[in-house]
Amino acid sequence: MQRVSKETVSLTLYRRIFTISSSKLRALQLQQPEPTQIKQVHAHLILQGLDQCCYVVTKLIRMLTKLEAPMEPYSLLVFKQVKYPNPFLWTALIRGYAVQGPFFESVRLYNCMRREGIHPVSFTFSAMFKACGVVLDVILGRQVHAQTILMGGFASDLFVGNTMINMYIKCGFLDSARQVFDEMSHRDVVSWTELIVAYSKDGKMESAQDLFDEMPVKDMVVWTAIVTGYAQNASPREAIEFFEKMQAAGINTDEVTLVGVISACAQLGASKYANWIRDIAEKSGFGPEENVVVGSAFVDMYSKCGNAEEAYKVFEGMKERNVFSYSSMIVGFAMHGQARAAIELFYEMLKTDIKPNRVTFVGVLTACSHAGMVEQGQQIFATMEKCYSVAPTSDHYVCMADLLGRAGQLEEALELVKTMPMDPTGGVWGALLGASHIHGNPDIAEIAANHLFELEPNSIGNYILLSNIYASAGRWDDVSRVRKLMRKKKLKKNPGCSWVEGKKGVTHEFFAGDMTHPKSSEIRQALQDLIDRLKADGYQPKLSCVPYNVSDEEKKHVLMTHSEKLALAYGFLSTDADSTIKIMKNLRICEDCHVVMCGASKIMGRKIVVRDNTRFHHFLNGECSCGNFW
DNA sequence: CTAGGGTTAG
Incomplete structure (x- = not known):
């Protein structure tokens, strides 16, 4: 009779046991194996005399780790019953603790293993780097790094090198990661990609780009990394540019690639790009219904492109x-x-x-x-921690300060800011300053602004807002004081700019007082006609929107040249009578322009959508979706 | 064993 080696038998058996148990798990829809099932499997091993077989026990521990079963008691128990554990078995246990914790057990076991004179394998070092990466212990990481060199040869092992790079990146030591990378004798796409991603997450797109350019062979994953990197670093145009290069290079794309591009399109906020990427996604079989991440990205994109209906349609159509x-x-x-x-x-x-x-x-x-x-x-707000165990952060206090302040409860808002459990951030004071602007309260504005000048000394918007609040209150001395401060800091005003989507998705950009457009005189005329009709309907220019101490005539003139009004007039001239006019503005829409938009939507019978720096205003029939509350 | 994914406020 032919003798079968024990390892072969155990492999077959392992397959049988684990196929059964994992199908059972699926049937029960369990995330984790039940203790009784683990016991059964172990009893089976003992019965077959395989509880001493390192190979089988190693596999069992790895499987339990993968299923996220706690290490104790079973993984530890089966390990302890093996009289002569080999390095692979030790490593499986070390890795298990590294993944699931407690982390210090990994370290303790590693030390035990060394004391017993067991020689680590390369896999052991990978497991230790994993552990260090999980708890961000770079000191231990460096020690293990030193040992890989002492043990001879492991430091140049491709997998060990990659996990080492990974550990340094997780701990935030990019230079060390780069050094390992530079010293590695063999590198693969994974080594390159790890670093490229790390650089882009750190906002260093030039370094990421340099590495990318040097790469000898580029695969889909690294192309995706560079596309997504640009998207995440607020460079949507570059992201799209690289996506197109990727396609031109004949590289496949999958849903992960698409998500990066969708996010880039969301940042551009233009229907043209939204339609373009939707088309590509549908054609390549990654529509928003099938994949949660793609679907969610599309929901966000349509919202940011001003298409709230389509965003909801996508949301409703998602399977998960x-x-x-x-x-x-x-x-x-x-x-x-x-x-x-x-x-x-x-x-x-x-x-x-x-x-x-x-x-x-x-x-x-x-x-x-x-x-x-x-x-x-x-x-x-009161229930978020109590009922849903989400502790409020300063972001939530920003919302609350805004909620109270916007509603006119400025004193309450100030009180909330003073008593909040963490140091108020710029956002919180900013909300208060904004509310003071809406409700014309220079005193609270002053308090908020003084904190903001400390926290964000170079943020121009705060100075302008405070100066405008003083201007509305007629406190011209204070206005010039703030202006002087701005000059001293050499802060330049960010010019107001609006753009409008014309036919075929072409956009046109206007600055305040802009006369550079070839159809400037027509635009002026159309705007004047509109204003005349509005005046006949009772419109009065809101002179308080002009924060300069000038004559009323001059104020009227300034209002007429606001970029969003120019964009609106051009929108009327250049789009079909039944289409929605879509305008974007880089700053908050002014009150006078808001009134004009309302009136225009009624008189011209057009739907107008304006996206200012934070939100969308939908004007229809003389009303705005914000209810004049923004 | 190791690499790429979406949502945040003034």
């Missing part, structure tokens, strides 16, 4: 939704002034088993704030 999908949709509703829809969706979400997170609450609270729903917002 998670906290990102809901949060994006809630934030989207809030952005478009649909506070009720946002809050309803939030409550709908609570009925599912998806748990809201910090971002979800930021979304709901801003929705409340934009709709002036103070009590509802306060109630949600």
Whole structure:
């Protein structure tokens, strides 16, 4: 009779046992194996005399680790019963603790192993680097690094090198990671990609780009990394440029690549790009229905491109939704002034088993704030930690200061800021300053602004806002004091700029007082005609929107040259009579322009959508979705 | 064993 080696038998057996047990797990829809099942498997091993076989026990421990079963008691138990564990078995246990914790057990076991004179394998070092990366212990990481060199040869092992790079990156030591990379005798795409991603996450796109250019062979993953890197670093045009290069190079794209590009399109906020990438996604079989991440990215993109209906359509059509999908949709509703829809969706979400997170609450609270729903917002804020164990961060205090302040409860807002449990951030004081602007309260504005000048000394917007608040109150001495401060700091005003989507997605850009457009005189005329019709309907220019101490005539003239008005007039001239006019502005839309937009939507019978620096205004029939509350 | 993914406020 032919003798079968023990390892071969055990491999077959291992397959049989584990196929059975994993199909059982699937049938029971369990995430983790039940203790009884583990016991059964172990009893089986003992019965077969395989509980001493390192190979089988190693496999068992690896499987348990993968299934996220706790290391104790079973993994540790089966390990302890093996009389002569080999380095692979030790390593499986060390890795298990590295992945699931407690981390110090990995270290203790590693030391035990060394004391017993067991020689580590390369895999052991990888496991240790993993552990160091998890707890960000770079000191231990460096010690293990030194040992890989002492042990001879391991430091130049490709896998050990890659895990070492990974550990240094996780700990934030990019230079050390780069040094390992530079000293490695063999590198693969993984080594390159790890570093490229690390550089781009650190905002160093030039370094990432340099490495990318040097790479001998580029695969889909690294192309995706560079596209996504640009998208994440607020360079959507570059992201799209590289995506197109990637396609031209004949590289496949998958849903991960698409997500990066979708995010870039969201940042551009133009329908043209939205339609373009949607088309590509559908054609390559990665529509928003199938994949949660793609779907959520599309929801966000459509919201940011001003297409709230399509965002919701995508959301509704998604087969699976998670906290990102809901949060994006809630934030989207809030952005478009649909506070009720946002809050309803939030409550709908609570009925599912998806748990809201910090971002979800930021979304709901801003929705409340934009709709002036103070009590509802306060109630949600009060329950977020108690009921959903999401501790409020300063972001949430920004929302609350905004909620109270916008609603005119400036004193309460100030009190909240003074008593909040962490140091108030620029955002919190900024919300208060903004509210003081809306409600014309120079005293509270002063308090907020003084904190802001400390926290954000170079942020021009704060100086302008304070100066405008003084101007509205007629305190011209204070105005010139702030102006002087700005001059001293050499801060330059960020010019107001608007652009409008014309036919075929072509956009036109206008600055305040802009006369450079070839059709300038026509635009002026169209705007004048519109204003005349509005005046006949009772419109009065809001002179208080001009923060200069000049004559009323001059103020009227300044108002007429605001970039969003020029964009509006051009929109009328250059788009079909039944289409929506889409305008974007880099700064907050001014009150006078807001009134004009309302009136224009009624008189001209057109839908107008304006995106200013934070949100969308939908004008229809003389009304705005923000309810004149923004 | 190691590399690429989406949501945040003034």
